[in-house]
Amino acid sequence: TAAPEQVAVQLDALSFSYPGQPQQALDNITLSISAGEHVAILGRTGCGKSTLLQLLTRAWDPQHGEIRLNDQPMRDFSEPVLRSLISMVPQRVHLFSATLRDNLLLAAPHASDEQLTAMLMRVGLEKLLDDSGLNAWLGEGGRQLSGGELRRLAIARALLHDAPLVLLDEPTEGLDASTESQILELLAEVMKGKTLLMVTHRLRGLSRCDRIIVMDNGQIIEQGNHAAL
Numbered sequence: 001t002a003a004p005e006q007v008a009v010q011l012d013a014l015s016f017s018y019p020g021q022p023q024q025a026l027d028n029i030t031l032s033i034s035a036g037e038h039v040a041i042l043g044r045t046g047c048g049k050s051t052l053l054q055l056l057t058r059a060w061d062p063q064h065g066e067i068r069l070n071d072q073p074m075r076d077f078s079e080p081v082l083r084s085l086i087s088m089v090p091q092r093v094h095l096f097s098a099t100l101r102d103n104l105l106l107a108a109p110h111a112s113d114e115q116l117t118a119m120l121m122r123v124g125l126e127k128l129l130d131d132s133g134l135n136a137w138l139g140e141g142g143r144q145l146s147g148g149e150l151r152r153l154a155i156a157r158a159l160l161h162d163a164p165l166v167l168l169d170e171p172t173e174g175l176d177a178s179t180e181s182q183i184l185e186l187l188a189e190v191m192k193g194k195t196l197l198m199v200t201h202r203l204r205g206l207s208r209c210d211r212i213i214v215m216d217n218g219q220i221i222e223q224g225n226h227a228a229l
């Protein structure tokens with residue numbers, strides 16, 4: 001079956017604990033996100049934000065409750081369809097010991113060199129092209145990236161993938177204010193019409209989200225729009 005072009009997300013009484021852990025990382029989360037909605041997720045360290053995004057990529061299965069995409073249980077989707085529906089910038093980005101081109105093609109195997117180069121410019125990583133262009137070797141035996149460069153590389157990957165549901169785990173962590181503004185500007189432009197869940201500790205960018213969710217101890221303790229909170 002063809003992948004849908006827009007994705008609504010329903011979490012229904014979702015609870016999850018990691019294997020061997022007595023306490024619940026997610027405790028009875030119910031949440032309905034409409035297609036195209038932009039949601040920010042806030043909360044102090046360890047409250048379950050990354051876990052929530054992980055479950056949305058089916059990295060783990062919940063012990064209770066379920067996740068539905070467009071009213072269909074997530075477990076009914078095949079791996080390839082799920083992959084085509086979801087783009088993710090994880091909290092810990094992985095750099096492969098490979099060329100810059102291959103590090104990007106991972107997310108978008110059919111992208112042309114022109115598209116890859118254009119995306120690098122948009123996330124402010126054109127500097128990486130200086131020595132050997134897209135053939136620059138990254139990772140072991142090559143160029144290491146700073147934390148901020150790594151995050152922008154992951155954002156470039158996620159945007160090249162161009163999926164209707166985008167999960168961003170602290171996308172602007174470690175970026176200076178002006179680079180952060182540039183990235184938030186870019187996200188606002190390319191996320192139009194896509195469903196977005198963005199975990200963040202930063203207050204900048206929240207006013208652009210339709211809804212802000214505050215978590216504590218695996219639960220949603222508050223939600224509303226920027227003006228209300």
Ligand code: ATP
Pocket residue numbers: 018019021025043044045046047048049050051052091
């Ligand atoms: P931060 O803001 O620091 O990134 P977070 O809100 O993303 O925090 P999570 O990473 O979701 O928090 O972690 C929620 C809880 O689950 C924490 O108590 C954490 O220690 C625990 N946890 C996370 N990953 C694992 C794992 N792989 N195995 C066991 N426990 C885990």
Ligand code: MG
Pocket residue numbers: 049050051091169
């Ligand atoms: Mg986290």
